[in-house]
Amino acid sequence: MIQCRIILIKLGHIVRIRVLETSTIISTAIKLHYITDLNSYVLDEEGSLLQRQELVQLPLFMHETRDAAFKTLSTMRENQVYILHNEWDLQFFGYALRGNGVKWCILLGPFYEKAPDFFKISREHHLSRTESEELRNVANKISILTGEKIKSFTSVLQQFRSLMEKTAPVVIDYSHKQERNVSQTTKEEINQIELVELRYKIEKDFVRAVETGNKKQALQLINSNNLLFSFAERFPNQPIRRVKNNLIVLNTLLRTAARKGQVASILVHRISEDYALKIEQVDQLGMLYQIEDQMIGDYCDLVQSHSLKQYSIIIQKVIEHITSYYDQQINIENLAEQNEINVSHLSRKFKQETGYTITGFHQMLRINQAKFLLETENLSIEDISWMVGYDDPSYFTRVFKKETGMTPTQFRK
Numbered sequence: 001m002i003q004c005r006i007i008l009i010k011l012g013h014i015v016r017i018r019v020l021e022t023s024t025i026i027s028t029a030i031k032l033h034y035i036t037d038l039n040s041y042v043l044d045e046e047g048s049l050l051q052r053q054e055l056v057q058l059p060l061f062m063h064e065t066r067d068a069a070f071k072t073l074s075t076m077r078e079n080q081v082y083i084l085h086n087e088w089d090l091q092f093f094g095y096a097l098r099g100n101g102v103k104w105c106i107l108l109g110p111f112y113e114k115a116p117d118f119f120k121i122s123r124e125h126h127l128s129r130t131e132s133e134e135l136r137n138v139a140n141k142i143s144i145l146t147g148e149k150i151k152s153f154t155s156v157l158q159q160f161r162s163l164m165e166k167t168a169p170v171v172i173d174y175s176h177k178q179e180r181n182v183s184q185t186t187k188e189e190i191n192q193i194e195l196v197e198l199r200y201k202i203e204k205d206f207v208r209a210v211e212t213g214n215k216k217q218a219l220q221l222i223n224s225n226n227l228l229f230s231f232a233e234r235f236p237n238q239p240i241r242r243v244k245n246n247l248i249v250l251n252t253l254l255r256t257a258a259r260k261g262q263v264a265s266i267l268v269h270r271i272s273e274d275y276a277l278k279i280e281q282v283d284q285l286g287m288l289y290q291i292e293d294q295m296i297g298d299y300c301d302l303v304q305s306h307s308l309k310q311y312s313i314i315i316q317k318v319i320e321h322i323t324s325y326y327d328q329q330i331n332i333e334n335l336a337e338q339n340e341i342n343v344s345h346l347s348r349k350f351k352q353e354t355g356y357t358i359t360g361f362h363q364m365l366r367i368n369q370a371k372f373l374l375e376t377e378n379l380s381i382e383d384i385s386w387m388v389g390y391d392d393p394s395y396f397t398r399v400f401k402k403e404t405g406m407t408p409t410q411f412r413k
Helices: 012-036 060-073 118-124 129-139 147-158 182-211 215-221 239-260 265-281 285-306 313-324 332-338 343-354 358-376 381-387 393-404 408-412
Strands: 040-044 049-053 081-085 091-099 102-111
Touching: 012 040, 012 049, 012 102, 012 147, 040 060, 060 091, 060 102, 060 129, 081 147, 091 147, 102 147, 118 129, 129 381, 182 215, 182 239, 182 285, 215 285, 239 265, 239 285, 265 285, 265 313, 313 332, 313 343, 313 358, 332 343, 332 358, 343 358, 358 381, 358 393, 358 408, 381 393, 381 408, 393 408
Parallel strands: none
Antiparallel strands: 040 049, 040 102, 081 091, 091 102
């Protein structure tokens, strides 16, 4: 049990009261986490973190802004709800209370009040393109709260002391229980063991199918109609939460299978993050079942189109490096040195195995990413140019037209 740092008092019952109250405050903060779907933090008056419950983890380059919010909390007036705003456009709810001479501080967030301008924030904070993409991935998981929700959460936080009171619903059991004999129980246990073993066998075959990009077999083994993996006994009264949990596990399984299929880690990370976000955003069972089948198909397609298995180990490493840092300049001499190979031999080997020069492959990845952004994001040509690694939008437009036969604007239309 986490305890506040307090001055030990000889009267033992006073110490126990403080520990008990700390425990109650922490459990109440966790309640708020589940009510609001926001990260929750409990701190003492010195700003030391006692407990945290996080749905969203801020990247390392943003930790200072969270820590600054922690410091601000210690100066807040008690029994008053505050909204803390920072230079990243992130906001937090803050609340302080005192009991038995000790001050506790509660922080909920981050959240947005409106969709952030990623390009503007990235430029203002001089983020690298990798950091900018990381910011976008994290920001897509952060809730955007309406004015009404902000007011509602403020009211709930203002009732923090009332939430600390232990209340429990009255449970009425009106089921007709029947006695079960020992032989029936044993038989059910045997059936359960066989069921678990069957699930693991199918799961193993499923991972192998995805690893080889066999979409047809993967969907035959596990799909939204397969009741063997419905786990209806879990969260029986919360079917949406149950299906979401199953999809989260499936996403992890698919990610592992794709990596076994020798897909570059950055590509696996992107599809995994995309589906993690989709799973949490959807609140309809029908759409969640559609996501399940779509996710399996997309991972198999990814393995089919991006598996590096046909390449030698050295070329696999080079492709993975270029794919991970496509938005940065590529130094062929450094690549050769890292792989302990002659520059000319590396260039020749890369061309033989991929059909591209290293520079041509790098450019192809940039243009493909630009196509994706033009089709899916409402960003300016200048923003997209910068995001895929071109500092000069005019040069980007010339390269794009050379590769596709049309300008970025024409491609978008």
